[in-house]
Amino acid sequence: MPRATHDVELSDIVVKRYRAVDHDQPRREWRALRLLRGTGLAPAPLRTDPHGTPPTVVMSRLPGTSLEAFTPGTVEAAARALAALHAVPCGALPARAGAPAVLLAQVREWCATVPPGHDALLDAACAWIARPDVEAAIVRPTAPVFGTGDGNVANFLWDGASVRLVDFEYAGRSDLAYELAEVVEHVSADGTGVLLLDAVALSRPEAARLRECRRLFALYWLLRVRDRPDVGTRQAARLASLL
Template sequence: MADLQHTHEVVFDGDVVTKRYVDGKQGGAEREWRALTLLAEHAPGLAPEPIAFEAGVVSMTRIDGVSLRGLSVGDAQVAAMAEALDVLYAAVPPAVLETVPIRPWQRAAVRDWVRRRGAEWRSRDPLADRAVEEGLRWLESWTPGESGVTPVFGGGDGNLANFLWDGARVRRVDFEDSGRSDRVWELAEMAEHVSMWVEGEVDIVGRFELSPPEERLMRDYRKLHGMTWLFLLSHESPRNPPGTFRRQVERVLATLAA
């Protein structure tokens, strides 16, 4: 979805980064600015600091570090990533969080998108067709509940590339899809993002203690996000290794069986 589209241009000028939204993505710049402003106040150091905002353009400080995507991610990086997420999720006080708009691509929106893509599916091969059929059958029987939902400030877009490692800690960039969310939804979206497994499985969920209701939510959310990526990857991209779609089909079938 959003992470597969060209949504902005980034210009580096010394210690200043300017992000210009180029596709008219509704509210992206505003969400980015809101996130940077909130985190500068409630979790300083976790993300770039806001400098200036005008229509469609956000300027921020440049932070040190290299993207985790493409690195050999080990225990130290995963532990630091989990620590950064803990800080992010707890950063915004509840009274302030209630005033933050819900982030894009929440449960109902993703469910409806998957349904539409499923209705448009054209037979491809027996295993992929089976994954789509079983996924849509599960989706029709799924009713998202509120049991286990823990409101948090969510960064959105679980791409591993949005996490920077400086050798000691991990910090977060790219907040165009941020907003009020729930903790398990954010973790499930991240766990199923192609960047988290295509070059070696990164187990971020295992770093968090989940209650039984949260564990049930996690299973359901991962099924839904898995279906999302099944459709997104149905046309192989040169950015991913050959066979990525086939691996996603197998992941979806395994997740649906869990």
Template sequence: MTAAERWSTHVIEMRGDLVTKRYAKGDAHALLDREWRALTLLDAHAPGLAPVPVAVDRDADPPMVVMSRIPGVPLRGSPVDGARTAAMAKTLDALYGAVPGERLARVPVRPGHWAGLAVRLRDWHGRGPGPAAGDAVRAALDEGMAWLDRPGRAAGPGTSGPPVFGPGDGNLANYLWDGTTSRVGVVDFEDSGRSDRPFELAEITEHVSGWIDGGFDAASFLDCFELTADEWSRLRECRRLLALTWTFILSFDDPERPRNPPGTAARQAERLRALLG
């Protein structure tokens, strides 16, 4: 099993220099359309950061995209040293600013941005946490929801600076380190769209892949970016929102068929409470 297959939720086929991705779950056509739009935009405005789009077939069963295969190994699953951290930040800095403003204005806001995510969290809270939630997880979720329900939280905090193109997925498996050229390429754009830097950076720092295996220094990663005071303020709030999201997600883990090591939800609850301060 390749690294891409290990962490992918879709069907990935690699043949020579080409990769075929079949969207077998969720709203397949919406996922495909976002991925194809991202690949074509980045190929036009930031070639080399992402796979080159080759072909798309919305009528296939399941629908699929064919793209070039970019070199490298995923950052997930091994320590992310200083060179890899700096290369990842350099790639993201270029990616965020790649799409011209007038074109970016026509790109829909990425799924799971602040307002939509807040609605989803309130729905989850109404249904209650999952079977992996012990007392510590439930307490952290209650504390997080009390924070979210403060006045003004629905629309999100502060100013976010200029819009950016966001990959929409913070999984370190989507960032490929090429030891030959010391570059990091990006794959998986099915949740991509218009966003802002603080939200996208929070998406990465709070993703479970960044801490469950150890070795990713979130503080050093964030120090690679020149953020304004307003962006730092918004980043803090976005990290809280994403940490709350992951606490819910990990609480839903099935104890009979766990996707994560025992105690992961409890560890995430500790992270959330630390961020809430």
């Protein structure tokens, strides 16, 4: 799993202190919380100190507990929350951190370090990602949507009836297929993200783009966790099924 990029202090409010600012995390989070204020989807912004040591954002505390996986009992509520989030006007926002072209370049760089001939799946995946038509499909977004920039299932809070969202430090302008692919293929969901696919309506271009973006995220995660036998084996099977 990714290393922690922040510390959180919980009381009747939430104080978030940032260890990393390489993607302008405090400003991104504060901007997102202000944009989502009044929607019921996210914490309310209370105050911020982006120049503090460390930089800090203070927000309201939401009810509910973090999901550990998507289930038939939570997936409809999660899909409704995502649909409402993606409908929030985002034209004035900067692109999310980890935009498609950036992630593609990162995964290609990692593939270049994989010795050929030792793993047939990685050979096939790295050959796929090198194709020009794949690059064209991934870097050409569909209609813009507001994106959280983080598909971790733990960022979905379930209170028994509704799902709300937290953790917007990578948020920005994105597109539906890319955002959905990140949630569906995030390693934290351990394959349960596919339940969302039956609950989200996609246009034909979005569906085609989703397929390529899912492969990209699945390969990204395999390259990150393949040295962990407990996770790497399952992630390899996911990527193989997508390819």
